Amino acid sequence: MGDMEMDGQDNKGLVRFFESRFGTHEGLLEDVMGPAVSKSVDDADLYFEYTTARTLSLEEGIVKKGGLHVSQGVGARVISGEKTGYAMTEEVRPETLKDIVRTARAISLDSASGGVVRISGSPLRTHSLYPVGEEELDVPVPEKKDLLVEADRIARSVDPRISQVMVSVSTEMKHIMVVRKDGHLAVDRLPLIRVNVTVIAEEKGQRQTGSYGYGGRIPFSEVTGDKVAHAAREAARQAIVNLSARPCPTGTMPVVLGPGWPGILLHEAIGHGLEGDFNRKGTSAFSGRIGERVASPLCTIVDDGTLSYRRGSLNVDDEGTPTQRTVLIENGILKGYLQDRLNARLMGMSPTGNGRRESYAHVPMPRMTNTVMLAGESDPEEIIRSLEKGLYAVNFGGGQVDITSGKFVFSTSEAYWVEDGKIQYPVRGATLIGNGPDVLTRVTMVGSDLALDPGVGTCGKDGQSVPVGVGLPTLRIEELTVGGTA
Amino acid sequence: MKDEFLGLLDFVVERAAHYGATASEALFLSSDDLSVAVRKGEVEKVHRTRSRGIGLRVFNGRSQALISTGDLARESLDRLAREAVALARETAPDPFNGLPGTPGTPGADWKSFGILEDLTELSQDERIRLALEAERAAFGEDSRIRNSEGAEFQTTVSHRALVNSEGFSGTYGRSLYGVSCSVIAQDGDSMERDYWYEQSHTFKGLPHPEEVGRHAAKRALSRLHPKRPRTVTCPVLFDPETARSLVSHLVGALSGYALYRNATYLKGREGTDVASPLLTIREDPWLYGGFGSRPFDGEGISTAPKALVERGVLKTFLFDSYSGRKLGRPSTGNAVRSLGDVPQVGVSNILVASGESSKESLIKAVGTGLYVTELIGFGVNTVNGDYSRGAFGFWIENGEISGPVTELTIAGNLDSIYKGITGVGNDLKIRGSLASPSILVHEMRVGGA
Numbered sequence: 001m002g003d004m005e006m007d008g009q010d011n012k013g014l015v016r017f018f019e020s021r022f023g024t025h026e027g028l029l030e031d032v033m034g035p036a037v038s039k040s041v042d043d044a045d046l047y048f049e050y051t052t053a054r055t056l057s058l059e060e061g062i063v064k065k066g067g068l069h070v071s072q073g074v075g076a077r078v079i080s081g082e083k084t085g086y087a088m089t090e091e092v093r094p095e096t097l098k099d100i101v102r103t104a105r106a107i108s109l110d111s112a113s114g115g116v117v118r119i120s121g122s123p124l125r126t127h128s129l130y131p132v133g134e135e136e137l138d139v140p141v142p143e144k145k146d147l148l149v150e151a152d153r154i155a156r157s158v159d160p161r162i163s164q165v166m167v168s169v170s171t172e173m174k175h176i177m178v179v180r181k182d183g184h185l186a187v188d189r190l191p192l193i194r195v196n197v198t199v200i201a202e203e204k205g206q207r208q209t210g211s212y213g214y215g216g217r218i219p220f221s222e223v224t225g226d227k228v229a230h231a232a233r234e235a236a237r238q239a240i241v242n243l244s245a246r247p248c249p250t251g252t253m254p255v256v257l258g259p260g261w262p263g264i265l266l267h268e269a270i271g272h273g274l275e276g277d278f279n280r281k282g283t284s285a286f287s288g289r290i291g292e293r294v295a296s297p298l299c300t301i302v303d304d305g306t307l308s309y310r311r312g313s314l315n316v317d318d319e320g321t322p323t324q325r326t327v328l329i330e331n332g333i334l335k336g337y338l339q340d341r342l343n344a345r346l347m348g349m350s351p352t353g354n355g356r357r358e359s360y361a362h363v364p365m366p367r368m369t370n371t372v373m374l375a376g377e378s379d380p381e382e383i384i385r386s387l388e389k390g391l392y393a394v395n396f397g398g399g400q401v402d403i404t405s406g407k408f409v410f411s412t413s414e415a416y417w418v419e420d421g422k423i424q425y426p427v428r429g430a431t432l433i434g435n436g437p438d439v440l441t442r443v444t445m446v447g448s449d450l451a452l453d454p455g456v457g458t459c460g461k462d463g464q465s466v467p468v469g470v471g472l473p474t475l476r477i478e479e480l481t482v483g484g485t486a
Numbered sequence: 487m488k489d490e491f492l493g494l495l496d497f498v499v500e501r502a503a504h505y506g507a508t509a510s511e512a513l514f515l516s517s518d519d520l521s522v523a524v525r526k527g528e529v530e531k532v533h534r535t536r537s538r539g540i541g542l543r544v545f546n547g548r549s550q551a552l553i554s555t556g557d558l559a560r561e562s563l564d565r566l567a568r569e570a571v572a573l574a575r576e577t578a579p580d581p582f583n584g585l586p587g588t589p590g591t592p593g594a595d596w597k598s599f600g601i602l603e604d605l606t607e608l609s610q611d612e613r614i615r616l617a618l619e620a621e622r623a624a625f626g627e628d629s630r631i632r633n634s635e636g637a638e639f640q641t642t643v644s645h646r647a648l649v650n651s652e653g654f655s656g657t658y659g660r661s662l663y664g665v666s667c668s669v670i671a672q673d674g675d676s677m678e679r680d681y682w683y684e685q686s687h688t689f690k691g692l693p694h695p696e697e698v699g700r701h702a703a704k705r706a707l708s709r710l711h712p713k714r715p716r717t718v719t720c721p722v723l724f725d726p727e728t729a730r731s732l733v734s735h736l737v738g739a740l741s742g743y744a745l746y747r748n749a750t751y752l753k754g755r756e757g758t759d760v761a762s763p764l765l766t767i768r769e770d771p772w773l774y775g776g777f778g779s780r781p782f783d784g785e786g787i788s789t790a791p792k793a794l795v796e797r798g799v800l801k802t803f804l805f806d807s808y809s810g811r812k813l814g815r816p817s818t819g820n821a822v823r824s825l826g827d828v829p830q831v832g833v834s835n836i837l838v839a840s841g842e843s844s845k846e847s848l849i850k851a852v853g854t855g856l857y858v859t860e861l862i863g864f865g866v867n868t869v870n871g872d873y874s875r876g877a878f879g880f881w882i883e884n885g886e887i888s889g890p891v892t893e894l895t896i897a898g899n900l901d902s903i904y905k906g907i908t909g910v911g912n913d914l915k916i917r918g919s920l921a922s923p924s925i926l927v928h929e930m931r932v933g934g935a
C-alpha cells in the first residue's frame with residue numbers, strides 16, 4: 001500500500017484529471033456552488049464521474065465479444081430539511097453546471113441569492129485501500145483472450161457432461177470527485193475487476209448450471225491462470241453436483257449455512273433493515289430497536305467499508321465521507337445504523353460513510369459496503385455433524401427483502417440434505433424465507449471459519465446497483481423455512 | 487433534434503467505415519426524466535435527469551466489438567470508432583456474426599401506436615399536487631395508515647434511433663406518465679407496507695392519483711395481522727400482478743440464445759404442449775398505447791404480431807439474427823439492444839389471452855389453497871424449470887378468503903405449473919409491457935410453518 005505522501009500526490013493528480021477533462025478549476029467550482037448556498041440549504045454537492053469499462057467474453061470456445069464503455073457526467077444536489085433537489089448532465093461545461101445547480105436549487109423555496117463557497121485546501125483521503133494504477137488494471141486483449149480460452153478448456157476437462165462454457169472478464173476504472181457546499185473536496189479512483197465462469201452440464205436430458213466468479217478492487221496481476229482455472233473448476237463442479245440433485249424437502253427446519261457467500265443472509269435479513277433512510281422514516285422492521293436483542297449472543301455483525309482490495313470497499317463514500325467499520329449488532333444487541341449525510345443529520349447521528357450511488361445520474365442513499373459476521377468458536381465440521389435432519393447450504397443465487405415486514409428470501413444454488421450429521425444427497429434449488437428481526441435469535445452455533453465472499457456481489461435498491469461484499473462463518477440456525485418441492 | 491442525432495449516427499458509422507470496419511451499426515438513446523416525490527404531505531425529492539448515449543457495434547469481417555459512450559463530442563466519437571475497429575480485429579471471428587442483411591421496412595407507422603405525445607405542460611406545482619393527492623387519499627382511507635414511503639409523480643420522454651451500414655435508419659419515441667404510492671399500515675405490533683402504481687403514455691390516460699393512493703392503502707391494510715400457513719400441497723391462484731411474473735419465465739425460456747446453448751427446459755418442444763389448453767400468449771409489438779410497442783427491433787428488423795403459445799401449444803422460439811443463424815432460422819424480430827451490449831433476445835408487448843372466470847369463481851375453484859399477491863426472490867431456473875419463490879397473499883378456505891398469510895414459499899417445476907393451469911381470469915388489464923389475467927394452478931408445494 002502506498003504511503004501518505006504518495007496518496008497526497010495521487011489526490012492532486014485526480015483533481016487535475018477532472019480539471020483537464022472538464023475544466024473544473026477551483027474558481028469555477030466555487031462559482032458554480034455559490035448559488036446553492038443559502039440559509040435554508042442544509043447541504044449541497046456536485047459529484048463528477050468518469051468511468052471506463054472493458055469487457056471480453058467467450059462462448060463455445062470463441063472470444064466472441066469485446067466491449068469498451070465510457071460514461072461521464074456530473075450530478076448536482078441541494079438539500080433543504082428533508083427535501084432533495086437533483087439534476088445531472090453529461091455535457092460538462094460551466095453553463096450546464098450552473099444550470100443543474102439552479103434546477104436542483106429550486107427545491108428550497110426561499111429566494112435568497114446564494115453565498116460564498118471556498119474549496120478548503122487539498123483533498124483528503126484517509127484510506128488507500130486499493131492502490132491500483134491505471135496501467136495495473138488491464139492487460140492487452142491477446143493476453144486476456146488466452147486466459148478465457150484456458151478457462152474454457154479447464155472447465156470442459158472437469159467432466160464430459162459439461163456442454164457449454166461461458167467466460168467473461170471485465171475491468172472498470174471509476175474516477176470520482178465530490179465538492180460539498182462546506183468547501184470539502186474528495187476524490188477517489190476505484191478499480192473493479194470481475195471474472196465469471198458459467199457452465200451448463202447435461203446428462204440424459206437433465207440440465208444444470210454452475211457458476212463461479214471472483215473479483216474486487218484489485219490489479220489485473222490477480223487475474224492469474226491459477227485463479228481463473230479455480231473459477232472454471234468450481235463452476236463445473238457445481239453443475240456436476242447438481243446433476244444428481246433430488247427435490248428439496250419443504251417446511252421449517254434447521255439449516256446450516258456454509259462460510260462466505262451465504263453471508264447474503266446478513267445482507268437481506270439485517271443490513272437493509274438497518275439502513276438510515278428506512279429507520280428515520282420508521283418504516284423498517286428494525287425501527288426504534290437500538291439496544292434491543294435481535295440476535296443470539298453468538299452474533300456480532302459489522303459493515304466494513306475499509307477492507308483492502310474488496311469489492312464492497314471505498315476510500316470515501318459518494319458524498320466524500322471516509323468509510324469506516326460500523327458495528328451493527330454486537331453479541332446479539334442492535335447497535336447502529338448505516339448512514340448517509342442526509343439521514344444522519346435528520347436523526348442527529350454521524351454519517352458512517354455509507355452514502356452511495358450507482359452513478360452521477362443517481363441520488364446517494366444509505367447502502368451497505370462489506371457486511372460481515374465475525375467468527376465464533378465452533379468447529380465447522382462439528383456444526384454439520386450436529387444436524388440431525390436439515391439442510392446444509394453452501395452456495396446461493398440472489399436474495400430480496402421486504403423492509404417493513406422484515407421477511408427476506410435467498411435461493412440456494414448448491415445445498416445438501418443432511419441426516420444424522422452426514423451429508424445424504426444434493427438438493428435442487430430452493431428459496432429460503434425468514435423474518436429478519438428474529439432469524440438470528442435462533443442461531444445456536446457460529447463457526448471459527450469466517451470467510452469473505454469471492455467478490456461478485458451487486459446490491460439493488462430503488463433501481464440503483466452498487467458493488468457489495470459479504471462474509472460469514474459456518475452458521476447453524478434452528479428454524480428457517482425451506483421452499484422445496486418434496 | 488431528430489435530425490441532429492441521426493446525423494451523429496451517420497457520422498459514427500462513416501468513421502467506423504473510414505477506420506476499416508466492414509459493417510457497423512449505431513444506436514442513439516436519450517431520455518428526459520422528471521420526478522417529484524412527496525412524503526407525509528411535504529415535498530421530498532425533485533429529480534431531473536437528462537441523459538443520452540451512443541452505442542456502436544462494428545464488424546471486421548465476422549469479428550465484432552462494441553463501444554458505448556455518453557461523451558458525444560465528435561472528436562471523442564471519432565477516437566472511439568477507431569478503438570472499436572481495433573478491438574474487432576482482436577476478437578475471434580464467428581461465422582454467424584453480422585448485420586441482419588435485409589434492410590427493414592417498417593411494417594407499421596409507429597406514430598399510430600399512441601406511445602408519444604407532447605408532454606402536456608405540467609408545472610412543478612401541478613406535479614407536486616398530483617403526488618400529494620395520491621398520498622393524501624391513502625392516508626384518508628383508514629386511520630391505520632400511519633406512515634408512508636411517499637408518493638411519486640414521474641414523466642419520461644425517451645427517443646431511440648438506429649442506423650446501420652446496410653442503409654437502415656429508423657427512430658421512435660415514447661412518453662410516459664406515472665403515479666405511484668407506497669404506504670404503511672400499522673395496527674398493534676403488526677406493520678405492513680404495500681404500494682400501487684399506474685402509468686400511461688398520455689396524461690389523459692393516467693388514472694386519477696387518488697385511485698392509486700386508495701388502492702395502495704387497501705393493499706397494505708389487507709395484509710395486517712398475517713398468519714403463516716402450514717406446509718402443504720394445494721392449488722395456487724396468482725393475481726394479475728404475480729401472474730405476469732409467472733408468464734415472464736415462460737417467455738424468457740423461449741430465447742434463441744437459451745435454445746442454442748441447450749439452456750432452456752423447452753428445448754425441442756416447438757409444436758408440442760407446453761401449457762394447459764387454457765393458456766394462449768401473443769406478442770403484439772403494434773399494440774395501441776402498449777408499453778413495449780415498437781416499429782422495429784434492436785437490429786432494425788420490422789416487427790409484427792405473432793402467437794407464442796396457442797391453447798397450450800408452443801408456436802415459436804424467439805430469435806434475433808445471430809441466434810437465428812446459429813439454428814438456421816430467420817429472425818423473429820425479437821432483438822433488443824441496449825447501449826452497452828450486443829443484441830439479445832427480448833419481447834415487445836406480451837398479452838395472455840383473457841379467460842372466462844371471474845376472480846370470485848377462481849377463488850371458489852381453489853377450495854382450500856393460496857391466493858398469491860406478491861412474490862420475492864430469484865429462485866427461478868429456466869434451464870431446468872425449477873421454481874421456488876417467497877410469497878405473500880391470502881389463505882383461501884372453503885372457497886373464501888380467510889385472511890392474509892406471510893413468510894411462505896411456493897415451489898414446483900415450470901413445466902408442470904404451466905400444464906397445471908386450470909383457470910384463467912377475465913380480468914386482463916394492460917398495466918405494463920407484459921399483461922396477464924389471474925391464473926389458477928391446480929397444485930404447488932407451499933412451504934410454511
